[in-house]
Amino acid sequence: MGIEPGRLHFSWVSSAEATKFIEVVNEVTEAVRALGPHDNFVKHMPKVA
Amino acid sequence: MVGYTDKIREISERLLKEGTVDMVIGFRQGSMPMMNEPCFAKRPEDVEKLTWDSNCGINLANYLTDRKEKIGVIAKGCDSRNIVTHIIENKIKRDQLVIIGVPCKGMIDRRKITSMFETEILSVAEEDGKVIVKTGDAEKILEKEEVLQKNCAVCIHRNPVIYDELAADLVEEQKDIDRYADIREIEAMSPEDKWNYFDDLLSACVRCYACRNACPLCYCPTCFVDESQPQWVGKTTDPIDTKTFHFLRAYHCAGRCTDCGACERACPVGINMRTLTKKLEKDCFEYYGWEAGLTLDARPPLDAYKPDDPEDFIK
């Protein structure tokens, strides 16, 4: 529907894997930041008559 | 399929006389060309109004939700699959139903036929695989194959998958059909083109919810678009809200949709929202080998757990 590849990630992280969690979050954050903002689904005040 | 009517009436009359069912749900002749109206017959003499032709596109499973009576229901292939889904999802009990199966050769696309003529269509009749269309000043004979609803043209389950009675002999299923050509075209688009495609696709939507209400899967007591606490979606035709409605509704149908086409058929402004539901139907088929509503004995893929699920999208 118009979301670029790389903006959505899936990972298994067990509750015991704190280090992996940090890594995954950092990776995802960097990857998404590199893509820049995605404005398609940003809603503004509805334009009404 | 014109000969089906007599048989449907015969079976229905018998079921009502025997008291096997309290009502039969079927179609009656509509007041406009290419339109029939869902209706019920509760007395044996009421069966005279029941009819069958290629304008019975509304999915009758929609009329079974949470009913308490014993019901005879007319079911083409897709209706029967949605009845299966209804039974799995506890919206009706199998032993409440006498399913009168109708092997189907496809419904005609009234929008397509309308767009082929300059002036208003006054009557449409069917004979031996032909569709005879009359306007005020012209008559044209069309091949039915060419004016099928788009979902019917690619249907591979024309025969009811579950039934107690049959209104005709089973028909041959369509083989070697490329069911997803249109979806692959969209899949091949760039993210930006996809966004623009859906933007354009949904621009005419007036948020009347005919698609949702015609869909046998959409029976939630309160739809997410109607919730006020929290309010997930705005109430105007703002493009973001409209898209949110259509996208989320499609996701709610994933693994359940039988591609019966009721949503598109119902839409007053002709939006082809099947491009959304069909993509999810395709994914369910390709990832899980799943087609909705074929059996009472398996749970749909999105509410079942399998240890050997490949899950190759998860890193």
Place this chain on the structure above:
Amino acid sequence: MQNPYLPYPVRIDEIITETEDKNLKTFKFVFLNPEDEKKFAYKSGQFGELSVTGKGEIPIGIASSPTEKGFVKFTVNKVGLVSSFLHTMKVGDIMGIRGPLGNWYPWETMEGKNVVIIGGGFAFTTLRSSIIYMLDPANRSKFKDIHVIYGARSPGMLLYRDELAEWEKRDDINMHITVDGTDDPDWKYNVGFVPTITEQKAPSSDGETYAIICGPPIMIKFTQPVLDNLGYSHDQIIMSLENRMKCGIGMCGRCNIGKEFVCKDGPVFTLAELNNTPKEY
């Protein structure tokens, strides 16, 4: 052209939690512009739309009496989006009120007659307004005997408890307060459902008595035969209806019962009128 959708800005001046379940609060509002208070001239039985900026509006009966000046009071039950948010608001917050809306109890018709007020649960708000109005020294002589039958589930669910106690002490009003049940040994009033208490305490009609009923549907359903037995004619039984409303001025189309709009042609109807409309309330 005056815009009937534009609320008068008000400030919350006081908030009183009325019931032990804390679901009912009385809000006292002061108009930001004093001239708006004059425009908001109302009669007991009318309602207003409380407007919470950013959330929406809710129709609520006016609990204060036209004889009380300088403020208006509304008692609000916490049920939906707007009322729940309103319950989180503080003294000093700014919001709006639209109105007064709808018709009122037929005060002129009832002059010189006996009045029996029958209320249940949190539907006592416009009845409070009516009692204060009738007890006002300028008005009391206009009415003959006044009876009030008011019931709630338990003592802690009664609204306006301090005022009820004061009215009990007066001799120009006959109070019959009741609860469905209580284990409070000090409870000195009635125990029993409103229809039962009505049967025991309400005067029979001599054609000179009007009954105003306001309460949950089940209470109304069982009270009506009692009043029939007591000889009340259906145009002397006065009810205040509730329906979902938005505009409050008979335009948005949702609150109708037959051709009448509860918001504009009501909320007050006689039973005789209701007998001729579909029961869509």
Place this chain on the structure above:
Amino acid sequence: MKVIKIDKKDWADGLAKLSGGYRLFGPVKDKEFHNFKELDNGELPDFDFSNTKLSAKSMVFPQAEAMFKYSLDENEADHHIMKEAEKDYSPRAAIGIRPCDAAAFLLVKKNFDTPEYKDPYWINAYEASVFVGLACNNPCSTCFCTSAGCGPFHEDGLDVLLADAGDYFLAKVITDKGEKLLQAAGWNTEADAGEDQIETLKKEAEAKITASVNTDGLKDKITTELYDAPFWEDVAFACLNCGTCTYVCPTCWCFDIQDETHGTSGIRMKTWDSCMYPLFTLHGSGHNPRGTKVHRVRQRFMHKLKYYVDKYGDGIQCVGCGRCIRLCPVNIDIRKVCELMNSYEPADAACQVA
């Protein structure tokens, strides 16, 4: 009455002149069908249509419109106070509205313009509008306007009636507002025997209308008996409770009031609503006086064909445009329902007659 002849070659020029003084609205084709919209600069209305899919009501009663704006920022002096939203009520003209849609405004006006209250949004937009109607030379088979107090050349509610006469339009001046508009467009050639020509076209068009409804009995029916009639279950069965019929109807006026905020600023809006939706009447307590499909379908037909008739004593709340018939996904037909209501006799009364 004066009839002006407008050569089709002068049409675009005239409209261009008008666009200086009026916001122009008209039928335009969007993908597969016509809708009634505000015209873009230089865009011409497309008259190659039988009727627009949605009615022209949005010109006066948009699907969503701002009523008030406000700030939730407590640092601002007038925070949480509703202020009028900016509105554009400069003159606007409907070019090619069908007579049924224009007549519908007169019915709806009874709701929004009452002795006690006036809806400023509806009234201001209505009063800013000039309606140049396009007569129907070829009504649809589902049009039953002539028996619904309207007609293909109906003039009530219009300021000018245009009739397409081949190479030219005949423009019948109905009001001063209409005359002013024609002058502004520079159309001022009086047609010879214009009224007679229009009358001929009108007779031809009316003869083409085959559908009709009988409404003569509705007024004398007892509301509660009609309400309790046994046919409603059958009428309502197929209904999906989508809002299509109400959204496309030129005389359906029900609306909702909604707040929407973005950051610390917000608006209060008036939006279309529908008696078909369960939430329309749902109480906060969970009780719903119109809790079933039968209730809601009955409300729609009773409102149009009985409550309105009784409230205003001026016919049914329908102009016979046939949109609800054409667009209902399950073919519920108001003509059939009207017939059932109009001819209904309660069973015990029928026994007495027998």
